[in-house]
Structure formats: structure tokens, C-alpha cells
Amino acid sequence: MPPTLASLVQHPALKLVVRAGADRLGTPVRWAHASELADPVPYMDGGELLLVTATNLDAENADSMRRYVRRLEGAGVAGVGFAVGVNYEEVPAALVEAAEEAGLPLLEVPRRTPFLAISKAVSAAIAADQYRAVTAGFEAQRELTKAALAGDGPAGLLARLAAHVDGWAALYDASGAVLAAAPEWAARRAARLTPDVERLRDRPAPASVVVGGSDDRVELQSLGTGRRARGALAVGTGAALGTAERYAVNSAVALLTLTTARSRALHGAEQRLGAAVLRMLLAGRPDHARAVAGDLYGDLLDAPFRLLIAEAATPAGAEALTETMEAAAARTGEALLLVPEAERVLVLAADGGAAVAACAAYAAAQDDRAPREGGADDGDVVVGLSAPAGPIAVSAAYKQAEQALSVARRRGRALVEHEELATGSVLPLLADDAVRAFADGMLRALYEHDAKGRGDLVASLRAWLSRHGQWDAAAADLGVHRHTLRYRMRRVEEILGRSLDDPDVRMELWLALKATEAAAPAEG
Numbered sequence: 001m002p003p004t005l006a007s008l009v010q011h012p013a014l015k016l017v018v019r020a021g022a023d024r025l026g027t028p029v030r031w032a033h034a035s036e037l038a039d040p041v042p043y044m045d046g047g048e049l050l051l052v053t054a055t056n057l058d059a060e061n062a063d064s065m066r067r068y069v070r071r072l073e074g075a076g077v078a079g080v081g082f083a084v085g086v087n088y089e090e091v092p093a094a095l096v097e098a099a100e101e102a103g104l105p106l107l108e109v110p111r112r113t114p115f116l117a118i119s120k121a122v123s124a125a126i127a128a129d130q131y132r133a134v135t136a137g138f139e140a141q142r143e144l145t146k147a148a149l150a151g152d153g154p155a156g157l158l159a160r161l162a163a164h165v166d167g168w169a170a171l172y173d174a175s176g177a178v179l180a181a182a183p184e185w186a187a188r189r190a191a192r193l194t195p196d197v198e199r200l201r202d203r204p205a206p207a208s209v210v211v212g213g214s215d216d217r218v219e220l221q222s223l224g225t226g227r228r229a230r231g232a233l234a235v236g237t238g239a240a241l242g243t244a245e246r247y248a249v250n251s252a253v254a255l256l257t258l259t260t261a262r263s264r265a266l267h268g269a270e271q272r273l274g275a276a277v278l279r280m281l282l283a284g285r286p287d288h289a290r291a292v293a294g295d296l297y298g299d300l301l302d303a304p305f306r307l308l309i310a311e312a313a314t315p316a317g318a319e320a321l322t323e324t325m326e327a328a329a330a331r332t333g334e335a336l337l338l339v340p341e342a343e344r345v346l347v348l349a350a351d352g353g354a355a356v357a358a359c360a361a362y363a364a365a366q367d368d369r370a371p372r373e374g375g376a377d378d379g380d381v382v383v384g385l386s387a388p389a390g391p392i393a394v395s396a397a398y399k400q401a402e403q404a405l406s407v408a409r410r411r412g413r414a415l416v417e418h419e420e421l422a423t424g425s426v427l428p429l430l431a432d433d434a435v436r437a438f439a440d441g442m443l444r445a446l447y448e449h450d451a452k453g454r455g456d457l458v459a460s461l462r463a464w465l466s467r468h469g470q471w472d473a474a475a476a477d478l479g480v481h482r483h484t485l486r487y488r489m490r491r492v493e494e495i496l497g498r499s500l501d502d503p504d505v506r507m508e509l510w511l512a513l514k515a516t517e518a519a520a521p522a523e524g
Contacts, residue, residue: 002028003125005049005079005105011121014113016081019091021105027078032122034115039071046076049107049122051115053086054095065098073102080104081118085111133243144251157252158182164248167237171256172197174230175327190234196220197232206253212236221249223257231256270296274337278346282398286391300335300348304388306356307397308347309405313380318345321362321381325349328358351388359383363415382408383415439512445495457495458513460488465510469500 006025009016018025030047036055037043044050050072058064072080080099082091091108099106109118143160158169159182170181170190176197181187196211200220212218217237224230233256235241235249277297280289290301312318322338322345329336329349336355337348349355363383384405389397400418408416446457460478464485467474475482489500498505 002030002129003122004028005107007125008049008118008121009107014118014121015110016113016118017108017110019082019096019106019108020099021079021103024079024103024105027105029078029122030126032081032115032119034119038068041071041075044072044075044077047078049079049081049118050077051081051083051109051118053083054092055087059088059092060094062094062097065092065094066101069095069098069102069104073104078105079107081107081109081115083109083111083113083115130243134247136244136247138247144248144255154256155180155182157255161235161248161252162186165235165237165241165245167235169236169252170234172232172234173327173330174201174323176201176232177327177331179231179330186236189236193218193220193234197234200232219249221253223253271339273297274348275339277337278339278348278394281391281394284392284395286394289391297335297337297348300337300350301391304351304390305348306351306388307386307394307401308345308349308356308359308383309398309401310345310347310359310381310383311343311405311409312345312382317381318343321345321359321383322347324358324362325355328354348394356385359385360415363413366414381414384408385415385417387418436515439515442496442508442512443516446492449491449495455488455491457488457492460485461492461509462513464489465506465513469506 004025005027008014008029009018009025028047029049030045032049032051033040033044034051035043036052036057038056040050057068069080080095082088082095084090091106096106098104109115143164144157154171158171158180161169162182168181168183168186168189170186170193171179172190172194173179176194178187178190178194181190193211196209197220200207200209200222203222206224207222209220210217211220217240219235219237219241221233221235223232233249233253235252237245241249273292273296277289277293280286280292286301290298293301310318310321312321318340322340325347326336326338332354334350334353334355339346347355347359349359363381366380382405384401384403384407386397386400386404389400403421404416404418407421408414443458446461450456450458456478460474460480463477464471464474467477471482471485475485478485493500500506500509
């Protein structure tokens with residue numbers, strides 16, 4: 001620790017005597033400075049032991065000494081060393097009383113102790129403290145490096161760091177989720193800082209910020225060297241970091257950044273391997289894919305999975321979604337096969353797993369967010385999700401995801417699952433503008449005919465199609481004679497120029513009627 005007034009008083013060669021402020025001798029001394037100015041405050045930084053002989057002071061004037069001491073106290077001076085036997089044979093009572101009143105430490109310096117000796121003692125103590133701090137910092141660096149190489153992951157490094165700073169430490173991923181913390185109790189404290197980590201993530205790395213109060217000071221440091229931070233380190237202490245602690249924190253940041261960079265390189269290799277596995281699965285070669293997947297993706301192929309196709313408005317959107325899914329998978333230890341493909345991302349994720357849930361939550365948050373004026377947000381994505389599948393059905397799952405993606409795009413939704421299409425009705429698909437335009441064009445002549453009061457051809461056509469062409473049943477529904485209905489259907493054929501005997505024509509007319517029905521409430 002740095003020298004204090006107490007350590008100087010205890011120095012056997014200096015022979016200093018305490019005359020006032022005995023209860024504040026634990027004050028650190030940053031330097032020893034001699035000044036005979038009546039007002040030395042403009043030349044003080046704070047923390048100095050001011051050495052004086054009172055050459056230019058009215059040291060026996062009580063009011064003058066009160067003003068002098070108040071100025072020194074306000075400037076943060078650690079204490080005053082008064083040399084006796086030079087201008088005064090003893091420390092003037094007025095100065096002693098003023099120092100006692102202000103609580104400012106006042107030390108008597110004997111005639112045989114030169115100011116230079118005090119300055120050398122302070123300098124030597126500061127140098128020794130700095131040497132101890134640097135030595136402790138290097139020792140911390142060695143211990144942290146050994147912990148990083150021990151194979152225990154970040155947990156071991158964080159435990160060593162927490163011990164060195166006498167506090168706690170936590171590691172966050174790029175999404176702001178806590179990956180590890182030491183001691184264990186710190187995980188909940190660290191989780192409350194996620195919003196601060198998210199704000200830090202938006203700043204170019206490296207970046208840092210201090211949050212919390214004086215009794216719970218937390219320093220956040222971003223990890224990574226690129227445009228976006230790849231994670232963050234939190235260090236919580238009861239006071240500001242000292243030199244040794246600063247060395248330890250800087251070493252931890254460097255090691256974790258290096259680990260992150262190495263992880264990104266490994267991540268790239270994993271993506272290339274995943275792309276090869278996915279190509280084999282799509283080509284209908286699951287056995288070859290399983291052999292290539294090995295331990296990395298083997299567990300994923302042994303259970304039902306989902307195939308997901310995501311399109312993003314910007315690269316940042318794709319990156320945000322993939323980081324969210326990767327972080328969720330990492331927290332639960334599940335495998336995730338992720339392949340960037342031009343403007344899209346293809347993903348194989350465990351059915352019912354954390355990654356799929358994280359994707360759904362990301363999409364739901366996007367749907368809940370108000371659209372930004374002028375277009376899509378940088379983080380907007382559109383996702384199609386297949387039904388659960390296995391290795392032999394990846395090609396079908398890919399088609400399902402493509403279909404779901406197409407529907408999501410048309411409906412303006414962030415995510416659509418194939419089950420919505422497979423288990424629901426086809427009628428919601430008719431709410432597409434292109435389908436409505438087709439229906440309006442196909443039925444317009446019939447509506448115009450009916451509008452002129454020359455018959456009810458649209459209602460008659462709907463009744464006849466709903467009864468599968470059964471004349472009596474359809475006529476009964478309309479309350480007309482079957483000959484009247486036959487006449488109306490001939491008029492439909494004449495107006496449309498199409499035969500109702502053609503099943504394709506009947507299908508198109510039925511879908512057109514359903515499409516116009518779906519649009520009717522909105523029009524009303």
C-alpha cells in the first residue's frame with residue numbers, strides 16, 4: 001500500500017511528532033512538497049504532505065492560521081510538516097489549534113531532520129509500493145494465464161481474478177447473458193447489469209464503464225477487437241482498483257479477448273463443417289453426414305430437429321439473431337448447426353430446445369415493436385420454421401421452411417411455423433393481395449351483372465358449388481326452382497366464358513368466392 005502519515009511518523013530516522021489530527025494518520029501520502037508561499041493551494045494536486053518553516057506566514061495569528069488551514073484542507077492536502085528550530089522554536093499554538101479544529105494532521109519536524117530526508121522517504125515508499133504492485137500484477141498475470149490454459153474454461157480464470165481484486169467477476173456473452181461468475185453468489189448480481197452490458201455492446205470495442213455506488217463499484221469492460229463487442233467482463237469491488245488490481249483486470253481482459261478471438265476462428269471452422277453436413281443431408285446422404293458430424297453435431301442428428309431459414313433486412317439483423325440463438329444454445333449445452341448463406345441463414349436446431357425458443361422470442365419481440373418510419377429496422381428478420389424432422393427428411397424440411405418463410409414474408413410476420421400451414425386451413429392464405437386481385441378480376445362481371453338488378457348469379461354460384469353441383473339441394477337453399485338455377489348457371493358460363501364442367505374452373509371460382517368473403521369484413 002502507499003505510504004501514509006502513520007508510516008512516516010513510525011519511520012525511525014525522521015523523528016516526526018504528531019501535534020494535531022492524530023485520528024487521520026492513515027491518510028495516504030502521494031508526495032512531499034516544501035512551499036513557503038502564503039497560499040500554496042494553486043500548486044497542489046491533493047494528497048501531499050506540505051512541508052513549511054512559516055517564513056512568510058503569520059503563524060501566531062489565530063485568524064490567519066484558520067484561513068490558511070481551511071485552504072489546505074479544501075485542497076485535499078494530506079497533512080502539514082512544520083520544521084521547528086528555523087523560524088520558530090516550537091510549533092505555534094495558533095497553527096496547532098487551527099489544525100485540531102479542522103482535523104488536519106500536523107507533524108512537528110525536528111531541526112536535525114531535513115525536508116529532503118522526508119521527501120526521499122516518501123519517494124522510496126511510493127517506489128516500493130509501485131514495485132510491489134507491479135510484482136503482484138505480474139504474478140496475477142501468470143496465475144490468470146495458467147487458469148486460462150488449464151482447460152477449466154472461463155470459470156477458473158474468473159475465480160482467480162475475483163480473489164486478486166477481493167471482489168467478484170462475471171463474464172457475459174454478446175447478448176448480455178451471464179456465462180460464468182465467481183463466486184457463485186455473484187451470478188444474480190451480475191444478471192442485474194445486463195442492460196448496462198447491452199449499452200456497452202453498442203460502443204466500439206474496447207470500451208469500459210463504471211456503474212454502481214461507492215460500496216459496490218462495478219467496472220464493465222468490453223471484449224473483442226472488432227466493430228462489435230463479443231462479450232463483456234464485469235469486476236465488482238468495494239473501492240476503486242489499485243495498481244495491482246488494475247494489472248489483474250487488464251490481463252483478464254486480454255486473455256478473454258484472445259479466447260474470444262480463438263473461439264471465433266473455431267466457430268468459423270465449425271460453420272464450414274456444418275455447411276458440409278447440411279449439404280449431405282439435403283442430398284439424401286444421412287449416413288455420410290453423420291460420419292462427418294462426429295461429436296460436434298452427432299447429438300443433434302440423433303433427435304428430432306427443426307430446419308430454420310431466416311432472411312434479414314441487414315447483416316446486423318442476421319448477426320443479432322444468430323448471436324441470440326448461439327447464446328441460448330451455449331447456456332444449455334445443446335448443439336446448433338448454423339450456416340450463413342448469402343443474405344440468409346440456415347439453421348438446424350433441436351426441436352423444443354433453447355435455440356428455437358430464443359428465435360421465437362426474438363421474432364415475437366420484433367412483431368410487438370412498432371414499425372420504424374421509412375422501412376425495416378436494422379435488426380428485422382423473417383423466419384420460416386419446418387416441422388420436426390430427422391436426418392432422412394431434411395430435404396422435405398427445407399421445403400417446409402421455404403414455404404413458411406414465403407408465407408411469413410407475405411403476411412408481414414417475423415416467424416411462421418410450417419405446422420400453421422399443415423394443420424390449419426388454406427383459407428388464411430387467400431388473404432394475399434395478389435389472390436384478392438385475381439378473385440376480384442374473375443368475379444367482377446358477375447358482381448356487375450347482379451348490381452344492375454338482373455339476377456343473383458354470385459349467390460347462386462356459391463350455393464351450387466357448396467352443394468357439389470346438386471341442383472335440387474342448391475335450389476332449395478336459394479328458395480328457387482331447379483330450372484331457374486340451371487338458367488342462372490348457364491348465364492354464369494356465358495358471362496365468364498368458361499365451362500362449369502371443368503373441375504379446375506370450379507376450384508378457381510370457389511377459391512375466388514372465399515377470397516372475396518375474407519376481404520368483405522375489411523371492406524365493411
